[in-house]
Amino acid sequence: MKKSKEIIGLPIISISDGTEAGKVKTVIINAEKGAIDYVVVDKGIQILSAKVIPVRYVLGIGEYALTIENEDAVSDISKIPEAIELLQKNIQVSGTKVLTKKGRLIGEIGDIYVNEDDNCSITGLEFIADITQKNIRIIPRDSVITFGKNLVVVRDDVEAALLDSAAQINGFCENAAQGSGEETGNISGEDKNASGAVSDMMEMKHREYLNGKTTTKTIYDEDGSILIEENTLIDDEIFEIAKEYGKVVELVMNNR
Template identity: 75%
Template sequence: MKKSKEIVGLPIISISDGIEVGKVKTVIINAEKGAIDYVVVDSGIQILSAKVIPTEYVLGIGEYALTIENEDAINDISKIPAAIDLLQKNIQVKGTKVLTKKGRLIGEIGDIYINEEDNCSIVGLEYIADITQKSIRIIPRDSIITFGKNLVVVKEDVESRLLDRAADLALDEDVDSEKKNFETSAVADIDGSVPAEDDIQPDAVADMMETKHREYLNGKVATKTIFDNDGNTLIEENTVIDDVIFEIAKSNGKVIELVMNNR
């Protein structure tokens, strides 16, 4: 388990050559997966001309170094459209506001916790209720609905799910794993077959997120005019949000902006 601040700045070591090939400049987050997809290599040039390492090629992230097999793991970001797309979305998570499903702003995110042994998935978020808070608490992954550019959307009962120690995240993962095994077994008992993980997870998560957003926004009123990426008006201020408006926001990637600007 690592915080992102423990990764940034680490030397990158090619174990085949036994040499340092760079340092970690930053990480690129895939919000849909809830994971770090790329590590940016610090080479002293602008980030859009930088080199990156897909996390699938990372052998390990230790206290003193991040290791890769050899320099073939390092690629020009310009040759990886997916990395450029994620970079342009600029999902930082750190420092973003925390919004509950029903629209309460309850604090902000301090840092992210990453399971480096599970494809650098995000397993929890440091939660800061206010500047007077003396102890950092942690939002577990199963309480997070959306990783957005300007905010993180969480379940309404998130306060009752907060953890006090990073070690508790590992326990939480163990419980989730047992639950998943149980649910998969239950499906197998019904029809005699076990669905592949890829068949049951991504679509289900995406559908859940969409349903929660739709339920939260339905009947509310937009408090600002929302524009598409070309500057055209999509949703005018004071528009009542219904299924038609939601679909307009969804098709233009503006659902989170609606979540942030309604009453």
């Protein structure tokens, strides 16, 4: 689960050659789908002549980088009418006011939460109920009716559905899926299988790229202990260690 502000600014790394293709300038939201459809690449050029990456070509979004297979994933926005149309709609979500279906203005959105493993679908909205920003909670995606340019419209009973932490988003989504009936359960199963296939493909490509290379920096775990030392030959054992601790993208960025 990622906030949009954790994605914007990330280096974009091509895993085929280990080079940086740019940085994430911003994201383009598809309001109808409730998802990020495109990533805008920052190469120091004007937005209307910008390069974009469809999220279907994104292999992974980690703490240190967004990864793609190669620079073929980067396209000129002028060649993608759908991206231009979404850009012109300028759906930001972050910073917009929150309006209930019956017309109560109850706060504003601080940021969005997206599931980077599910085509960057929006899973929750950071909800700020007062201007002091001391009372921040999360609106689950299921409570959102409309993503508008200036307003996010939510269900009238949204206050009862508010979550206290990002960790609760996954549990909320799982419970909703379990209670949605047999037909929805079948669809969710298919989506889960598809998501698993994409994850397996990403892992295979990362593993193939890294095999036989050498680390160029020491990688630490969350407690500051050495996980993989500099100048370590990357093999399957080292890859599995990086995978276990969520450090694969860091390996991709620091090798030769």
